[in-house]
Amino acid sequence: MRVEFADSMIKFADTHPQMVFITGDLGYMALEKVQHKFGGKFINAGIAEQNMVTVGAALAHEGFIPWLYSISPFVTLRPYEQIRNDACLHDLPVKLVGNGGGYGYGIMGATHHNIEDIGAMRLLPNMRVYVPFTASDVEQSIEQMLADPHPNYLRLNQGAKIKYDVAPFTQWRKIKSGAKGTVVGTGPVVENICSLDIAADLEIWVVSIFPINNVPLELIESINSTQKLITIEEHSGECGLRETLSYHIMNHLHGPIKMLALSANGYPSGKYGDQKFHQAENNLGGDGLKQQLESFI
Amino acid sequence: MEKSVQQDLLNKAFSIKKRFLGMYKAANAGHVGCSLSVAEIITFVRFNWMKDNDEIILSKGHAAAAIYSMLAEEGILSEDDIKTFYKNNTYLAAHPPVNKIKRVPFATGSLGHGLSIAAGLGLAQKLKKSDKKVFCITSDGEINEGSTWEAALFIAHHNLKNVVWLMDRNRLQGFGLTEDVMKLEPLDKKLEAFGFNVIIAEGHNFASLEEAKNKAAKSDIPTAIICNTTKGRSWKLYEGKLDSHYLPMKDDHYDVILADVEIDYNNQISKL
Numbered sequence: 001m002r003v004e005f006a007d008s009m010i011k012f013a014d015t016h017p018q019m020v021f022i023t024g025d026l027g028y029m030a031l032e033k034v035q036h037k038f039g040g041k042f043i044n045a046g047i048a049e050q051n052m053v054t055v056g057a058a059l060a061h062e063g064f065i066p067w068l069y070s071i072s073p074f075v076t077l078r079p080y081e082q083i084r085n086d087a088c089l090h091d092l093p094v095k096l097v098g099n100g101g102g103y104g105y106g107i108m109g110a111t112h113h114n115i116e117d118i119g120a121m122r123l124l125p126n127m128r129v130y131v132p133f134t135a136s137d138v139e140q141s142i143e144q145m146l147a148d149p150h151p152n153y154l155r156l157n158q159g160a161k162i163k164y165d166v167a168p169f170t171q172w173r174k175i176k177s178g179a180k181g182t183v184v185g186t187g188p189v190v191e192n193i194c195s196l197d198i199a200a201d202l203e204i205w206v207v208s209i210f211p212i213n214n215v216p217l218e219l220i221e222s223i224n225s226t227q228k229l230i231t232i233e234e235h236s237g238e239c240g241l242r243e244t245l246s247y248h249i250m251n252h253l254h255g256p257i258k259m260l261a262l263s264a265n266g267y268p269s270g271k272y273g274d275q276k277f278h279q280a281e282n283n284l285g286g287d288g289l290k291q292q293l294e295s296f297i
Numbered sequence: 298m299e300k301s302v303q304q305d306l307l308n309k310a311f312s313i314k315k316r317f318l319g320m321y322k323a324a325n326a327g328h329v330g331c332s333l334s335v336a337e338i339i340t341f342v343r344f345n346w347m348k349d350n351d352e353i354i355l356s357k358g359h360a361a362a363a364i365y366s367m368l369a370e371e372g373i374l375s376e377d378d379i380k381t382f383y384k385n386n387t388y389l390a391a392h393p394p395v396n397k398i399k400r401v402p403f404a405t406g407s408l409g410h411g412l413s414i415a416a417g418l419g420l421a422q423k424l425k426k427s428d429k430k431v432f433c434i435t436s437d438g439e440i441n442e443g444s445t446w447e448a449a450l451f452i453a454h455h456n457l458k459n460v461v462w463l464m465d466r467n468r469l470q471g472f473g474l475t476e477d478v479m480k481l482e483p484l485d486k487k488l489e490a491f492g493f494n495v496i497i498a499e500g501h502n503f504a505s506l507e508e509a510k511n512k513a514a515k516s517d518i519p520t521a522i523i524c525n526t527t528k529g530r531s532w533k534l535y536e537g538k539l540d541s542h543y544l545p546m547k548d549d550h551y552d553v554i555l556a557d558v559e560i561d562y563n564n565q566i567s568k569l
Contacts, residue, residue, distance in 0.1 A: 020424070041424065046454075051413045051447035058417020061402055062425070082444070085407055086414065089395045 001156040002030050002099055004138035009067065010037045011139070016146055020059055024049050024070035026099075031069070053079040056094045057086035065093050065146065071105065072098030072114035076121060076153060084124050087151040091126040094151045101131075101155035102187065102234030102264060103278035110272070115264040118186070119239025121153040122210040128152050129210040131187045133166065133173075135159030137208065140169035157234075158275070160191035164204075171209040172216050178202040181297050182222045185232035186210075186241050192285040193232060198293050202230070212244055220252045228297065230260045234284060237263030260296040262289065298507040300569050302345065306503045307569075309370055310340040311562040314531075315555065316379065317366040322551045324383035326391065329554075330529030330541025332363035334467045334500075335434060338524050339367050341506040342432045342463065351429055352402060352418050356411020357436035357465060358392040364401065365389050373399050409442025411435055412462060416448045419457035434463045438470025441479050446491070452519050453492030461513060462493070462521040465500060467528035469539055484523060493521040500524030531557040 010033060013019055020041045021034055035042045045052035049070060056066035068075055075098045076083070087094040098117060105112035121129045128150055130141045137159070145152045167173045175194065180201035183193055190206050193199055203222045223229050233241040242261040264282050272278075279285035283292050314336050321329045335357065342353055355364050365382060368374040374389075381387035388397045392406030403414050415433035422429045439445065452460050466484070468475050475481050488495045494516035499505035506524070513520040529541025532554045546554065 043420075043455075045451065046447075048444075048447035048450065050409075050444040051416065051451050054410055054413030054444070054448075055417035055420060055451065057403075058414050059421050059424075062418060062421035064421060064424070081407060082410065082413070086403060086410060089404060091396070 001132060001135055001138045001159050004135050004159070005097065005142070005154075005156055006031055006034050008139040008142045009034045012142065012146060013037050016065060018063060018065050020064045020066045022052055022056060022066055022068050024052050024068070024074055026070055049074050049079040050082050053082035053094070053096075054086045057082070057090065057092050060087070060092035060094050061090070065095065067095045067097055069097045069099070071112055072101045072117050072155065073112065076114065076117045080120065083121075083127075083151070088124040088126050091150060093149050095145055096121075096151070096153040097156065098153065099156045101157055102189065103275045104157045106274040106278070107272055110267060113278075115234065115236045115266070116239060117153070117155060118210055118233075118235050118241075122244070123239070124151075126150045129155065131155045131208050131210070132157075132169065133160050133188060133190065133206050133208055134162075137169040141208070144169065155187065157188050160188035160194070162191050162194040164194060169208060171207060171212070171214075172219065173206045173208070174218065175204040175206060176202075178204065178226075180226060181228035181230055182219070182226045183230045183232065184219070184241065184245055187234055189232055189234040189279065189284055192279065192289055193230075193293070196290055196293065198290070198297060201297065207241065207245075210244070212248055215245075215248050215252070220249060223249065223257060224254045227255065228258050228260070230262065230293070230296065232262040232284065234264050234279065236265075237261050258296070260292060262292065298504050303503050303569055304566065306340055306345055307562060307565050309344050310337050311558065313340055313363065313366040313370050314558050316369060317362040318546070318551065318554060318558070320362050320366065320379060320382045322546055323380070325545045326383050327543045327545050328359045328362065328391065329544070329546060330532060330535060331357065331360040331436075333530045333532060333541070334526045334528045335360045335465045336363055337501045337503065337506070338434060338463055338465060338526070339363050341503055342434070343367050343371070345503070345507070346510055347430060347432055352415075352431045353400060354403065354405065354411045354415050354418075354431065354433045355393060356405055356408070356414075356433055357439060358405030358407075361389070361391060361393050361406075364393060368398065368400060408436070408439035409444040412445050412448035412452070415460045415462070416451045416455075416457060419452065419460035420455060422459050423455070423457065429459065431460045432463065433460065434465060436470070437464055437466045437468065437475050437481060437484075438478070440464070440481065441470070449488070449491045449493070456518060458516065458519050460519055462519070464521065464523050465526050466523050467526045469528045469537070469542065471542075473539070488521045488523070492518060494518050496520060496522045498522050498524050500526035501530060531561055533557055
């Protein structure tokens, strides 16, 4: 999604002259064209994310729309108090962009992963989190973020490629119908279910904006009908989709509903590999995912 | 510095101090020494340096009462507003609030944010080709925070000359002397090495602050003014002591401090 992100920045720079691009010293072989396009409004803030976020908040206070870019944990967790105090409490349109949410940085290791970002961000006041599903979601999500006057966090990853049609970017999207179970997922990891044969029997939904609200009636009806809910996220379930969706649907459920919550549980073996390796270790992909789903359905 | 200007500043500082001492007394609140430490710096910046649309950021948000009193001095807050300090249902909390008061663009209180706020505001003016200035008042202990040094690097690198950093150097922090807790000296050399035009001033002396202002005006690089001050100045019992940071005034202390503030004022007036 990094290419689509850079292309979108360049595209919207003309229509939104108040945009300022600030990187935390990242962007080699990715942001050079953005740098050229933004000129004096492209700032490398160095490896100093706390200052970068507060500088962004102050720019937003002065009418700019700052886009702050880094690897996901470095732009969310490192400067957490600056995000809360300076951007969110003051409800300023600071746009945080985290590349490689989840296990996106693969073999780079645990310090470069982020399986707490959606939870950490979604609970901050005024913050809205955007999680594109496909590569083509990126431009649409950025367009919506530009129209969103609040602080935002954009979680970038490898875009999903699936055989089903995907509606334009919005908070709730139904990917397909199915009668044996209802899947609600966030982010490109949902692709891993879509690519399995068992997907033919499942109703699949993607949620892409947090905090969640207004859970669609059609989705609730599906859960009540199938009586089997599956959540999938490349993120901790404790503060992620599993937890927040459960709360929002609890009062709308009829009868006993079984739930299979697939989420990132860190590093079960203590070993490292690429993104697919970590997904497989956490039953978010590969045979583990397939077996979990078959057993559950 | 003209005598009339100095007299006006002394009058304003006297008024600001009397008001915030009354606020602390009514609230039975601490941080008295922090405001006594920074009172002249705030008075000088607001009434003899910044223009009306310039920004002042009190990074040492625990001296909020001094800012509230300054805002009352210029009529932004009413005396009725001031009476709500520390009470339930007030905007005037112990640290500056979010989005509620003119001249307080950002809530502060968590230390180490203010200089980055100033950096961002300064950068915004540069991008907008505005001549607005941004004055940031930090404490000295708060520069333990690494974010302050991130901001210092940023301000120097982008040569944000429109940012003026004033440090209230009272040499006391949360639980000890700055030089005992986390040595800052040689502070001037550190700030110079970071790329600042460093000026050392007497933070309770308007003539010295005026001299610093004039030196800052001639600089081609951003200015940091180390303002030597005394925490709890005029609270003789706790002057220069940690107690003045935390303890509220007892009834008899309040009258004594007020009397000492007045003596100090009269002494300075008589020297003009």
